[in-house]
Amino acid sequence: MKLDILALAAHPDDTELCCGGTLAALTNQNKKIGVVDFTRGEMGTRGTPKERLQEAQEAAGIVGLSARENLGFPDTQIKNTRENQLAIIQKVRKYRPHICLVGAPSDRHPDHGQATQLALDAIFYSGLTKVETQDEKHKPQKRWRPSHILHYMQDRPFKPDIIFDISDTFETKKKAVLAFDTQFNVAEPNEEPESYISGTTFFKGIEARARHYGHLIGATYGEPFKYYNGPIPQSSFDTFFETEPMR
DSSP states (O other), rough: OOSSSSEESTTTTHHHHHHHHHHHHHHHHHHEEEEEEOOOOTTTSSHHHHHHHHHHHHHHHTTTSSSEHHHHHHOOOOOOOHHHHHHHHHHHHHOOEEEEEEESSSOHHHHHHHHHHHHHHHHHTTTOSSSOOBTTHHHHOOOOSEEEEEEEOOOOOOOOSSSETTTTHHHHHHHHHOOOOTTTSSOOTTHHHHHHHTTTHHHHHHHHHHHHHHHHHTTTOEEEEEEESSSSSOOOOOHHHHHOOOO
């Protein structure tokens, strides 16, 4: 299956939190989108690996993903090794996306910055013929490097190059995030302790950020992205004719 967009993430729920509205909007535009989670989030304060995987699949259905996989890297131990690079390269070559979304360059959670650099290195090496991988049927894969890479924003803000209007899909994003019900907006913590992300205050912050970035582009809600590796290439002004921001 060839995908239009492949998002790479350290943990299940990273893409829902950071670019879930964008992915939902693009699936509504008939784009084929996949997510590859690096870990099962097993070191999180709440929930089990099995629960996190189930939540990820439920969220994938809400967003409308065409594919979702988990590489099973150990949580809090994401290493930029050749073995881990090859596991990611195999997925990039399998899905042959035109665009890859990766995490923030650096962030509050050490896994995020480490996963981002691992993803960027793997994407680059995926374009080298002499870096060899095989598909699930043990057949050699052809090299592939996506044409565009964008960073989605995580806990710490950066100056974005692009803000995607998610006014029509913010409610879908909320539903996808809340599919991770062991993690977010937990009204009754029960036996498990509360965490930085489990309270209602954190969830309110998600909406506040989306409103802030939406305001910057004259929309109700927005999600910010930074374009990797230089200026954004353009060959037309179509996007300017497609949008009418109120600002």
